[in-house]
Amino acid sequence: MARTDYQSSLEKLRGDVLYMSELVAERLRTGLDALERKDERLAREVIGGDDEINEMYLELEGECVDLIALQQPVASDLRFIAASFKIITDLERIGDLAVNLGGYALDAERDLFPDVDMQRIGMATLEMLEDAMSAYAGEDVDACYAVAERDDGVDAMCEAASEVVVRDLIEGDYLTDGADETEVKSLMRDISRLLLTIRDLERVGDHAVNIAARTLYMAENDDELLY
Template sequence: MPRRDYQDQLDALRQDICDLGDDVADRLAVTLACYEREDTTAASAVRDGDGEINQRYLDLESDCIDLVALQQPVAGDLRLVTASFKILTDIERVGDIATNLAAYAEDAPFGYAELNLVDLGLVAHEMFERAVTAYANGDVEACREIAARDEELDAMCTEVTDRVIRGLATASGRADIERAAEDVESVLMTVRDVERVGDHAVNVAARTLYMVENDDELLF
């Protein structure tokens, strides 16, 4: 195969993965809007669209495998394909999380607005968007900044978790305790998944840094 066609395949793979990442980021934004507006109308659309994301993931995974098997890339090209394969998986996982959050939103205890769950989600969403952009542009400085931002997100998630558990501890009476426990479970699952979005953003950044500079400092 001519070199130009091979390079076009590499460029198309990267662009298609970025497009998938952008669409997943949009789905996550729609879900967060459900929490912000205390409106679950759009949540079902996010859940219904998960099958399309999964199929695109499988198609792109197949493209990665074909490039390795048929073109036998080496050096920088091999790092691009292998990093893209890993990044693709993280993007698909964020798509799954957006679906999970959409399901939680349908039964969300919106009375917990003071916990700033939307603020948590917006930080994670920004990290993920920046990670996809960093992959698109080969921006290694952004990769390191995303990894540093994850510490802030983790601290925010820990604070919210502590506040929720303290709230449960102050509940009195069987009915209040049971109701509080159900709300706490929903909030904690939301916080856990938001934190996981940040983790996947760091994974994308780590693989991008490795892809561009052969630097594994963020991989472990």
Template structure:
């Protein structure tokens, strides 16, 4: 394979990763919109569309394997291909979390906690993913560290949200003599806690993407864990 063709393959890999990132972020925003508006039809679109992202993941995974096996890249090219493969793995998992959020919307009768703004937390995590993807596209080694710092705030917001849910549940009490009325409430509370947990995980995956970008650009494993 000529050098030009090899470089074209690397450029196409970068473009495909960014296309997948755009789609994943779009699906996560749709899931957040469905969650906020209790739109079951919109949530179902997210659930049924997950296969499209899975197909993209498998296609890009195959391209990464081909590049590693046939071209045997070294140094910065090797770091780029490996980082791309790791990044699409995180993107695929973010898409799964978006599907989870959509499914919670479909299943929930919705116990509301006005003190918790899960949608704003979710939007902050989407922005982290988008910024991490831009850093990957531009070979930016500075933004990944800033994204990792932002994740500390997401973790803190999720911790406080969990505390609100648990505190409200404890203060409401549980009518053990009427389990038929308690169980639906507990199920919805559980889904709220799962929503918070999954949004926190989106932030973690954004940091993973940032960490792989930093390693790709600077050969620095500071954020890898």
């Protein structure tokens, strides 16, 4: 492969990874909307779109493997390809978490804990993802650190939300004295769904940090944020 074709292949990979990130971000946004509105159509849209993301992941995986196997890149090019491969893995997993949100939206019939601002947490993680991918696009080292620093704030929001659920469960009157087994099970399912939603959003933030860490390694050969 001529040098110009090789460079074009690298730029194509970058563009394809960015396109995948836009699709994943849109799926995450739709999942959050479905959860907020209890919208079955939006929920099924997110769930039904998972195959597209999985297929894109496999295609990009193939691009990375071909570039390494056929071109034997070294130094910065190798770091770029390896980082891109790891980043599409994080993006695919965020897509899976968006599918989870769609599933939770289908099951959500009521809001037991109105003090838990799930949308605030979700938008914070979405912004982290978008900023991490902007850092990847521009190889912006400062932006990588900024994304990583925001993770503590998201973790704190998730912890506070979980504490609200536990507190309200203890203090609230969610079941009458004569509640039957069906009512108890329904309440437990609602609580489980809410706690799983909090957990999954926290994981989105973790994947965004992973993307920032891989980008930092790609740009500066610096593994400080890798863990």
